[in-house]
Structures are given as structure tokens and as C-alpha cells.
Amino acid sequence: MVNSNRVDLGEATLAISDAVDLVGITVLQHGKRVAFMALETARAFGIEESWQRELFRAALIHDCGVSSSETHKRLVNELDWAGSREHCERGYKLMYDFEPFANLAELILHHHTHWESPLRQEIKPGIFLLSNLIHLTDRVDALVAQHQDSDLLLARKSILTRIAALSGSFFDPALVKAFLETSASEAFWLTLESHHLERQINETVLHFADTRELTSPELMQLAKIFARIVDDKSRFTAEHSIGVSRLSRLLGQLSGLPAKDCELLEIAGLLHDIGKLRVPDEVLDKPGPLNEAEFAVIERHTFETWQILRRVRAFDQVAEWASFHHESITGNGYPFHRHDGEIPIQARIVAVADVFQAMAQDRPYRPTAGPDGVRAVLARMTAIGHLDSTLIARVEANFDACWEAATGKERVKTT
Missing domain, CATH: 1.10.3210.10 (Hypothetical protein af1432)
Incomplete structure (x- = not known):
């Protein structure tokens, strides 16, 4: 550490x-x-x-x-x-x-x-x-x-x-x-x-x-330089990074992780998609499903995130947590094909936050999935071994707080 x-x-x-x-x-x-x-x-x-x-x-x-x-x-x-x-x-x-x-x-x-x-x-x-x-x-x-x-x-x-x-x-x-x-x-x-x-x-x-030796606020400010570069690529990447950052920190706190880990989780959430800078604008903003070649371009982004962040020694842990967010407990994720015991809880948290926020957010090609849709996707991805079931149970127990962290908005409850 x-x-x-x-x-x-x-x-x-x-x-x-x-x-x-x-x-x-x-x-x-x-x-x-x-x-x-x-x-x-x-x-x-x-x-x-x-x-x-x-x-x-x-x-x-x-x-x-x-x-x-x-x-x-x-x-x-x-x-x-x-x-x-x-x-x-x-x-x-x-x-x-x-x-x-x-x-x-x-x-x-x-x-x-x-x-x-x-x-x-x-x-x-x-x-x-x-x-x-x-x-x-x-x-x-x-x-x-x-x-x-x-x-x-x-x-x-x-x-x-x-x-x-x-x-x-x-x-x-x-x-x-x-x-x-x-x-x-x-x-x-x-x-x-x-x-x-x-x-x-x-x-x-x-x-x-x-x-x-940077202060904690200065380290966060350095992270925000990276984040703003990728966030300027599109409005949707900006909203996504901020939401994943907030939700990652919240899940770290709900999981009882040390304060330093929660601070670094916030940074990992901000920077998890920095590798998407290499994705052409027309692929990132495509208003429909990606073809095989386009998805291959997308698959590169977590490896690029790893390579960039590991340059900064204070981001050693952040590099791992951020770049593992598409790894799977079954070993079928990318880009490293890590298995259950090789994926730390912090990386699992970023993975959950990434999926939650993406489904809760309005995107160019679809509206928000809404609370029920988010729950359904999280359940399906847990069932196939992509997400950690313990973390998903924690999300469900604190769903309204997670929704607000991911979207910046209170959940509108129906009667």
C-alpha cells in the first residue's frame, strides 16, 4: 500500500x-x-x-x-x-x-x-x-x-x-x-x-x-487535471467520471475501508476511463451498438489507463483499481483476465460504481435505465460472475444514497 x-x-x-x-x-x-x-x-x-x-x-x-x-x-x-x-x-x-x-x-x-x-x-x-x-x-x-x-x-x-x-x-x-x-x-x-x-x-x-510531498487536496487536484482532460472529450464522460468517483468513495466507506483508501478510490473513480482518450470521437459518441472492430478499440482503454497512471508513483494503487474495472471474478474480463482472488475489493468497488452510474445516466443513444433497470443489470452481471455479490447487496441496502452519489440527484420515489 x-x-x-x-x-x-x-x-x-x-x-x-x-x-x-x-x-x-x-x-x-x-x-x-x-x-x-x-x-x-x-x-x-x-x-x-x-x-x-x-x-x-x-x-x-x-x-x-x-x-x-x-x-x-x-x-x-x-x-x-x-x-x-x-x-x-x-x-x-x-x-x-x-x-x-x-x-x-x-x-x-x-x-x-x-x-x-x-x-x-x-x-x-x-x-x-x-x-x-x-x-x-x-x-x-x-x-x-x-x-x-x-x-x-x-x-x-x-x-x-x-x-x-x-x-x-x-x-x-x-x-x-x-x-x-x-x-x-x-x-x-x-x-x-x-x-x-x-x-x-x-x-x-x-x-x-x-x-x-503533496497534500491530499493537491493530490486530488493533480488527479482532476487528468480527469478534466478526458472529461472534455464529451459531456457524458464528464458526468460519468464524477458519478463513478462519488459512488466509489461511498462504497468504500460503506465497506469499512480506511480513510486513505476511500480518498484513493475517489481518484480511481475519476480516472478509470482516462484510456478512452484513445477512442475516436465517432466511436465514443456512436448512437447505437458497437460492431466488433469498434468494441476492440474500446477494449484498449483499461490497458491505456494502467499505463498512464503507473507513471506516477503516488498512483500505484490507483492504477490497479482503475484499470481493473472491466475484470471479472470468473476471469473472463479484460484486459488482464484476472480471477477472483487477484481482484482487490477496491477494484471491485470501481467496477460496481462504473456499471451503476452508466445505467443510471442518460446517454446519447438511450435514456436512463431508472432504478429498476439499474437493479436488473446489477443482478444479471452478478449472476454471471462479473460483479461482487457482497458489494451488490451493500448497494441494495443503501440504494437511495448510491443513486444520489452516482447521479448527483435524489431518487424520485413512486408510491
Whole structure:
């Protein structure tokens, strides 16, 4: 059991970057490539190391305001567009309220502000310099994505010519000069390949290690950053995560679990579906049954949840409880096929809360099942060994409280 709230802020930014990566579906590691290129350019430019660390972290998560796969397509396929600032503003709001990351907020806010923009005069010069460097390397990576079927060593000339042409309009000429010098080597471009990049990023996170003991409210605030990223994907994911979170905590309390477990259960409920960021919008919002291929896409989400959350050591237990919510007592669940004794009660609680809230909630393709419908589904899933019968009995004994926790509304009783 993890009793410490010790979090390395570099690992936390890396986990957020992993989460945002999923939105790209097939274009992965965007934040990591931008962070590598920005840091290399900053070193060549002579930016002091303390600011290099902030630049690296902000670059890793600069697109934390992007939750829609459609928005991500525009980021990759278009060099600029009128609505590009919207995701910057969402990212700013995400980071500003979390004190350890508040200093990253302005860098994220301005990372699509052009050098020639009148807004530049309103931004502190140091902040604008770093933001514009993220903007530059972000657009370099958009061009890299457009050449993903080509050898980068062959494509780089075209990319560099395009970037040089934007010097003085999109980008600070001095930064463009530093970038062109930094990117002259083949090693720079080869590091962008996945297997080399992952090693480089991990080494940099270790170099900038910054471990802090967070308070319980700060740990919850960190969890809410992840939750809001996935919740922005659709209104229904937001309502679902919050309801599962509240009901998970309640069931933990009703089960007599320690206060720390109940706190972490609330976080597990918030984050159990973070892996759904990888699900295309059209599949997640489909107003009807999923076909076999679409369900295969959905089945990935719990494994992606596991991989993201285990990056943060304070979330070790949360990662397990959240990612096991589609496991089954019979061993027929997914993605790990865990059996009865291998599934802790906390994970069983999240599984029950997930089903309860999903059936109680109005969805795009159906209305709420209502109390009777929820009871029927819980009974059926218990009978086939998917849900824990002891927990279902506890739900039944406290049904009205569970309904209110899951929906945020009191149950309307009929006479």
C-alpha cells in the first residue's frame, strides 16, 4: 500500500503527456518530440537551466487542452487556423489552479501566439520567448507528422525551408536561427524516432527530477487535471467520471475501508476511463451498438489507463483499481483476465460504481435505465460472475444514497 503522496513533477508531466498522446490515435509522442526539440534549441540559445526545466515540462503537456480527436487532426494537418487558441486557453485553466504547475500555465496559454501578433506586447518577454519556442517546435512536429511515411533525413530539408520562411511572422528570428543550427545534425532528427526518443525523454526527466510531498487536496487536484482532460472529450464522460468517483468513495466507506483508501478510490473513480482518450470521437459518441472492430478499440482503454497512471508513483494503487474495472471474478474480463482472488475489493468497488452510474445516466443513444433497470443489470452481471455479490447487496441496502452519489440527484420515489 502506498502511504505517501510523494510525486516527482517530471513523472507527472510525463503521465499527462502520455494521456494527451492518446488523443492522436495514431500520431503518438507529439508532446515528447516538441519537448526534445524545444530543449535542444533552448540549450543552444543559452537559456538558463532553471527555465529549461519549465520549458521542457510545458512543452511535454502544451496540448493538454486537446481532448477531441477531430481537434488533434487539425493541429497535425493545418499549420494555423482561427480557433487554435481555444485549446491553449483550456490548457491554461487546467494548470493554473494546481500550484506546482501554475508557472507552466502562461507558457501553455501563448504557445500559438505569433511573433508578429499584437498580443506579444502584452506578454512578459521571457514568457513569450519560451512560448514562441514551443510554438516553433510544435509546428515543426506538425510538418514531421505530414512526412511520417518518409525518411526524416530526406524530409528535413523541406521542413526547415518551411520554418525558415515563417521567421519574423510566426516565430522569433533569433529562435529560428538557433533551431536551424541545432537541427543541422542527423542525430537531432534520428532522436525523434520512437525508440530513441523515449530513452532521451526519460533521461531528461531524471535530470530535472523534482520530488515533492503533496497534500491530499493537491493530490486530488493533480488527479482532476487528468480527469478534466478526458472529461472534455464529451459531456457524458464528464458526468460519468464524477458519478463513478462519488459512488466509489461511498462504497468504500460503506465497506469499512480506511480513510486513505476511500480518498484513493475517489481518484480511481475519476480516472478509470482516462484510456478512452484513445477512442475516436465517432466511436465514443456512436448512437447505437458497437460492431466488433469498434468494441476492440474500446477494449484498449483499461490497458491505456494502467499505463498512464503507473507513471506516477503516488498512483500505484490507483492504477490497479482503475484499470481493473472491466475484470471479472470468473476471469473472463479484460484486459488482464484476472480471477477472483487477484481482484482487490477496491477494484471491485470501481467496477460496481462504473456499471451503476452508466445505467443510471442518460446517454446519447438511450435514456436512463431508472432504478429498476439499474437493479436488473446489477443482478444479471452478478449472476454471471462479473460483479461482487457482497458489494451488490451493500448497494441494495443503501440504494437511495448510491443513486444520489452516482447521479448527483435524489431518487424520485413512486408510491
